[in-house]
Structures are given as structure tokens and as C-alpha cells.
Amino acid sequence: MTEQQKTEQEKAGTRRGARRALWGAGIAAAFTAVMMAVTLPSDATGVDRPENKGAASSPDAAPSGAASPGADTAEQPAPTGEQRTGRGPLTATEVDRARTLALGRAPLAGARGVTGKPGPEYLDTDLADSAVPAGDEARRVEVLFYDYGADKLVMQTVNLTAGTVERTDTATGVQPPPSPQETTRAADLLVKSPEGAGLRADFKAATKGKDLTGAAQxxxxxxxxxxxxxxxxxxxxxxxxxxxxxxxxxxxGGPWIDTTNLVIDLSAGTVGRIHP
Structure with missing residues (x-):
């Protein structure tokens, strides 16, 4: 096994462990870890100023785990290639196949996405880590969706080797990190809301007069x-x-603007504040 393959497996294992903790007894600890891993730039205040509700900071500073310049909401692309065996990282082909199989499952038929359209909101796909009988070498993955119609998380365990969905698990009150699509939707709601006035003002100041109209900027x-x-x-x-x-x-190409005091409720389409 090459060093690159080892690194890929280690990263995949970390993602699986963090996500799987959300389903078990360690929900609170998992969320605390996520909050600690994403921190503000050192020169951002973290507090809304009364005269300006968004606090601009250095263009070079970035929160840990943040999207890199050049991508609105960065995601590591899956490796190329067809189906693999063993515990190697999922390929793009496997991810697409797993999603297709999972979406054919009856429990998802009436689900809704983040914009209200039919179909659940896709979140993530990764290798399953459930116990299997000795000698069972099937390639299994877990596909995560969020059903905004019922406000519940749905996990489908897909057997890629057999081409079947083996089980469906649902949970409420469990909140994994948002997908790029959910993040974009949250930003669009924030930009258009009264609570986004500070963000719009700081953006205009940082861009020498340009108006902020959506997440794409x-x-x-x-x-x-x-x-x-x-x-x-x-x-x-x-x-x-x-x-x-x-x-x-x-x-x-510009500064960070502190919006962490604002919370976007994607289910209700509203924006609120943690601190007045």
C-alpha cells in the first residue's frame, strides 16, 4: 500500500468516525468537537458590532476546515475509477451508484429537499463500518440524506456488491455538518433577510460599492x-x-465577515441570533 493510499484511508476513517458518533451515545461530544475544529480568524471579533452587524477581518485568515479560495463550498472529490474492493476510499462511480440505489428505496419516496422540491437532500456517502460475518467481503456504504418534509436524518446502508439496500435508519435531533447545497441555501436566505443587513454592508464596503445579492459572491x-x-x-x-x-x-478575494452570531433555520427559512 502506498503512502497516499494510507493517507486516504486515514482521512476516510476520521470522517466515518465523526459521522458515526452522531448516531450513538456520543452525540454531544461529537458536536463539541466539530465546533472546536472550526474557529474564527485570529483578528475577527466573533461578536456583532452595534454599528455594523458583520465584522470584517483579514482576507488571508481562514477558519480551520474552511473552504479554500476558488470554491464556494469546497468538498474533496472522490477518487476516479470503477468499483473497488476492501476498505479503499470510495470512487465517484461508487458514490453515484450508491445514491441511485438509495434513492430507489420506498421510505424516501415522499421526502423533500432543502428548497422544498420532491426528493431528500443528499448529504454524504462513506464506507459502512458495521459488523459483518466472517468471510463476508461485500462492499457496503452508508448514504446520508435529510428529509425536510419530516425533519429527520435518513441513513441507507447499501451493499454495492449485491446492488441492494440492506437497511434504513432514521433519526431526529441529529445534525451532521451541512452539505454544500445546504450551505449555499443558508447563505442565500441570510443575504436576503433583515438580519443580513450587516453582512451586506460589510460586503459593500469591502468591494468598493458592489451589492451583495446571493451566495455565489x-x-x-x-x-x-x-x-x-x-x-x-x-x-x-x-x-x-x-x-x-x-x-x-x-x-x-477579500476579507472574512463574521456572521457566526447568526443562525439560519433551513427548515423554517428564517434567520435568528444567538446573542441579541
Whole structure:
């Protein structure tokens, strides 16, 4: 095994472990780890200023784990190639096949996506880590969706070797990190909301007069927000039951703007504040 392959497996194992913890007894610890891993730039205040609700910071500083310049919401692409065996990282072909098989499952037929369109919102696909009988070498993966119609997380365990969906698990109050599509939707809601006035003002100042009209003008990093594990005001008490997101925002080629005090409720399409 090459060093690159070892690195790929280590990264995949880390992602699997963090996501799987959300389904077990360690939900609170997992979310605390996620919050600690994504930190503000050292020169951002982290607090909205009364005179300007978005706090601009250095264009070169970035929160840990944030999207790199050149991508609105960065995601590591899957390796190329056809189906693999063993525990090697999933290929793009395998991810596409797993999604197709999972979407054919009856429990997802009435689900809704983040914009209200029919079909669940796709979140993630990764290798399954469930116990299997000795000698069973089937390639199994877990495909995560969010059903905005029922506000629940859905995990399909897909056997790629057999081409079947072996089980479906659902959970409420469990909030994995948002997908790029959810992050973009959250930013669009924020930009258009009254609570986004500070962001719009800071963007205009940073771009010498350009108006901020949508997520496409920003580099974004989203993190989930759940009041079951994170302190928050009564106005945000639905977060956790609802799908809620906080954002790190950066002007493309410009400074970061601190919007972490704002919470976007994707289920309700509203924006609130952690601190008044």
C-alpha cells in the first residue's frame, strides 16, 4: 500500500468516525468537537458590532476546515475509477451508484429537499463500518440524506456488491455538518433577510460599492447548530428538531465577515441570533 493510499484511508476513517458518533451515545461530544475544529480568524471579533452587524477581518485568515479560495463550498472529490474492493476510499462511480440505489428505496419516496422540491437532500456517502460475518467481503456504504418534509436524518446502508439496500435508519435531533447545497441555501436566505443587513454592508464596503445579492459572491463554510448541545436563546429552540446552520463567510478575494452570531433555520427559512 502506498503512502497516499494510507493517507486516504486515514482521512476516510476520521470522517466515518465523526459521522458515526452522531448516531450513538456520543452525540454531544461529537458536536463539541466539530465546533472546536472550526474557529474564527485570529483578528475577527466573533461578536456583532452595534454599528455594523458583520465584522470584517483579514482576507488571508481562514477558519480551520474552511473552504479554500476558488470554491464556494469546497468538498474533496472522490477518487476516479470503477468499483473497488476492501476498505479503499470510495470512487465517484461508487458514490453515484450508491445514491441511485438509495434513492430507489420506498421510505424516501415522499421526502423533500432543502428548497422544498420532491426528493431528500443528499448529504454524504462513506464506507459502512458495521459488523459483518466472517468471510463476508461485500462492499457496503452508508448514504446520508435529510428529509425536510419530516425533519429527520435518513441513513441507507447499501451493499454495492449485491446492488441492494440492506437497511434504513432514521433519526431526529441529529445534525451532521451541512452539505454544500445546504450551505449555499443558508447563505442565500441570510443575504436576503433583515438580519443580513450587516453582512451586506460589510460586503459593500469591502468591494468598493458592489451589492451583495446571493451566495455565489461569497466563499462559505457551514457548521450545524443544535440547541440540544449548544447554548442558545428561546427564539432558536427549534434548532436541532429543525435543520439549522451557522456560516463563515468570506468575500471572494477579500476579507472574512463574521456572521457566526447568526443562525439560519433551513427548515423554517428564517434567520435568528444567538446573542441579541
Amino acid at each position: 461569497l466563499l462559505l463554510q457551514g457548521i450545524s447548530y443544535n440547541t440540544a448541545e449548544q447554548a442558545g436563546p428561546a427564539s432558536l429552540s427549534a434548532c436541532g428538531t429543525h435543520r439549522c446552520v451557522r456560516l463563515f463567510t468570506q468575500v471572494k
